[in-house]
Amino acid sequence: LMNDLMSLGLHRAWKRIFVNAIGARPAESLLDLAGGTGDISFRALEAGAGRVICSDINWEMLAVAQKRALDKGIVRGLSFLCADAERLPLPDRSVDKVSMAFGLRNCTDKDAVLREARRVLR
Numbered sequence: 001l002m003n004d005l006m007s008l009g010l011h012r013a014w015k016r017i018f019v020n021a022i023g024a025r026p027a028e029s030l031l032d033l034a035g036g037t038g039d040i041s042f043r044a045l046e047a048g049a050g051r052v053i054c055s056d057i058n059w060e061m062l063a064v065a066q067k068r069a070l071d072k073g074i075v076r077g078l079s080f081l082c083a084d085a086e087r088l089p090l091p092d093r094s095v096d097k098v099s100m101a102f103g104l105r106n107c108t109d110k111d112a113v114l115r116e117a118r119r120v121l122r
Contacts, residue, residue, distance in 0.1 A: 028097060033103055041065070053079050055082075085113045
C-alpha cells in the first residue's frame with residue numbers, strides 16, 4: 001500500500017521492468033534483499049529464475065510473503081531468509097544474482113549492504 005501511495009501505482013511497472021532487467025535464468029540463483037512481501041521474488045520465479053531466496057530483516061514481512069507464496073501455489077525454488085542485509089548468513093560466492101528493489105533506502109549502512117551483496121555474488 002505504501003508503494004502504491006508513494007508512486008501512484010507506478011511501482012508495479014517499475015517492478016516488471018526491474019525483473020526483466022535482472023534476466024534470471026533457470027540455472028541461476030537470485031538473492032532478493034529487502035524482499036518484503038515477495039513481489040520481486042515471485043516475479044523472478046515466474047520469469048524463469050531457478051532458485052530465489054527472499055530475504056528481509058523483518059520476520060513479519062516474510063511471514064506475509066510466505067502466506068502469499070502458498071496462496072499463489074509457489075513452493076518450488078523459493079526459500080525465505082530473515083537476515084540483516086548488512087550481515088548476511090550466506091557463504092561467499094553463493095548466489096548468481098542479487099536484487100534490492102526499494103530496500104536500500106531503509107538501510108543504515110548502505111556501504112555494508114553493498115559489500116555483503118558483492119561478497120555473496122559468484
